[in-house]
Amino acid sequence: MAFILIGILVIAMVFGPSWWAKLTFKRYSKPEERIPGTGGELAQHLLNRFEMHDVTVEKTDKPGTDHYDPESRTVRLSPEYFDQKSLTAVAIAAHEVGHAIQHFRNEKKLNWRTKLVKFAQGAQQIGAGAMMLIPVLMAITKAPQSGALFFLFGIISMGSATLVHLITLPVEFDASFGKALPILKSGEYIEKEDEPAVEKILRAAALTYVAASLASLLNIWRWLALLRRR
Template identity: 35%
Template structure:
């Protein structure tokens, strides 16, 4: 029974949240803003109001492929959000601008996350090989190394949460103050941003659960010895 519950959490919950995000996003993609600004226009307005004239905005293929690239100071928006003037479009666009503002302000959690990227990538790519090898061959040292690698990836996930929540909070504030949306449109924008945030929360919870499972397996190996 416990295994079934664990399976439901790590497999069904993320799928359900992704479905909820797509449904919420699609719904608000059909609702136009009172300002009729496109996502690109809203992003440019907020960037300029914060003095970030050097940050460019580009369309990118794919749905919800939006992101901010700190390496070349570019906000990349999926075409629906770049050209669209919906609640969903401006919400996602200003969220990514929130990351650009974080970068300009040297936001501590963002800096920490950037510093963790190389370690997290190594952890994600190598941890399971060491953990699986440790379990198969009963090598506790290999198992422990895998857990350390995986813990680095989990830490990256944990640090991502305040970064994303802060960017969404900034987006909600600037959308109203900059005239991108009216006060009565804020609830729709909040629903879009909260749905997106749930995906990060779910990923973090699952990563922590996996780490705990590996730690318990490691303790069990040592007790067997």
């Protein structure tokens, strides 16, 4: 019973922030004629304004795939934000350009996060591999200690993704509130009455990384449940 309750709690923690962020984005995604341009147009305008001529703007193929790619120097926006004139569209566009500004200014926290994310991705794959080998290893060696060692290694490796996302959360908040919000306010890209809504959207954009970090906990839970059945 306790195992089931823990599972329910983990699932609530994982999907809660993600659900709230999606709800916030949807609430303010209604097209508004008073907004002077689409998310894609705003992103390109801001890149020109800050003279980041080596950064491009692209429209992705799928919803919810907005991000800044530091390797190709590309701001990628999903179709609903690239093409729409909504508060969510301009806020998300400004948030991703905020990451481009961090990169352009060679801010250490973004460079640090990029390296950590790559490390976490590799560690998570190694951890999953270690989990898969546990039944095989125990069947061959007949030694529970070897399985326990691989289990511990797998948990630590997969848990590194959670730690990385939480550690680098300040990078997301800086993109939202250190870059995007001041730019939107000072450039009069949004109305004064829209500022509270934009702040909510930018907070949700930053917290999507919390949802990602908690999602990695769900992966650990799935492995625990699988191994418990064996």
